Amino acid sequence: MWPNGNDKFNETMILMSKKMIELSMIILNMLRNSYGIGLDIEEGNIDALFRMMKYSAPMSNEPVGNISSHTDRNFITLLCQNEVEGLLFKTSDDGEWVKVNPDPGSFIVLVGDALRVWSNGRVHAPPHMVMTCGEKERLSCGLFLCPKGDQVVEPCHDLVDDEHPPLFKSFIFLDYLHYASENAFRADTVLDSFAGI
Numbered sequence: 090m091w092p093n094g095n096d097k098f099n100e101t102m103i104l105m106s107k108k109m110i111e112l113s114m115i116i117l118n119m120l121r122n123s124y125g126i127g128l129d130i131e132e133g134n135i136d137a138l139f140r141m142m143k144y145s146a147p148m149s150n151e152p153v154g155n156i157s158s159h160t161d162r163n164f165i166t167l168l169c170q171n172e173v174e175g176l177l178f179k180t181s182d183d184g185e186w187v188k189v190n191p192d193p194g195s196f197i198v199l200v201g202d203a204l205r206v207w208s209n210g211r212v213h214a215p216p217h218m219v220m221t222c223g224e225k226e227r228l229s230c231g232l233f234l235c236p237k238g239d240q241v242v243e244p245c246h247d248l249v250d251d252e253h254p255p256l257f258k259s260f261i262f263l264d265y266l267h268y269a270s271e272n273a274f275r276a277d278t279v280l281d282s283f284a285g286i
């Protein structure tokens with residue numbers, strides 16, 4: 090059983106997760122630069138979860154729901170997947186559901202709730218879900234960059250002023266995770282009910 094006895098696989102997964110953490114940090118820094126401000130998210134205050142997901146082939150042409158609509162709770166999620174489509178996300182403009190065209194050579198970047206709070210609502214954390222159909226299994230792997238559980242999540246002070254009042258209250262990340270898991274049935278609006286002002 091992995092990791093025992095599968096050293097090569099182990100090594101590849103550790104390398105992959107390290108590279109995905111690096112890429113997530115680069116993206117966070119690009120965001121900071123685009124606002125011309127210092128990023129008060131330090132590496133020591135961040136956790137990363139690497140997860141591999143397998144959706145078995147539904148063997149039907151009717152789409153089958155695998156993961157229902159939700160926003161991710163973390164700062165930023167990087168996803169890569171095989172060629173089987175299934176991920177859909179909701180746009181901020183008109184709330185349309187859009188299919189993600191799978192490209193095994195690229196990463197999908199999703200903003201999560203913690204980054205939406207940090208940016209004081211400037212970046213959209215899209216509700217997304219997974220629905221598959223057909224005869225092939227879908228494989229994806231995700232790197233979820235999160236605040237550590239004891240971290241305070243709040244709008245970045247440089248992004249709050251008279252014209253941009255805070256849209257969210259400060260909270261401890263772990264408290265939010267608990268609240269979100271107790272309110273999982275409204276997984277894509279739970280941030281607003283927990284911390285929205």
Ligand SMILES: O=C(O)CCC(=O)C(=O)O
Pocket residue numbers: 142156161168170176217218219229231
């Ligand atoms: O498998 C995917 O592409 C997405 C999975 C997902 O949304 C999640 O694990 O939060």
Ligand SMILES: [Fe+2]
Pocket residue numbers: 159160161217
């Ligand atoms: Fe997700």
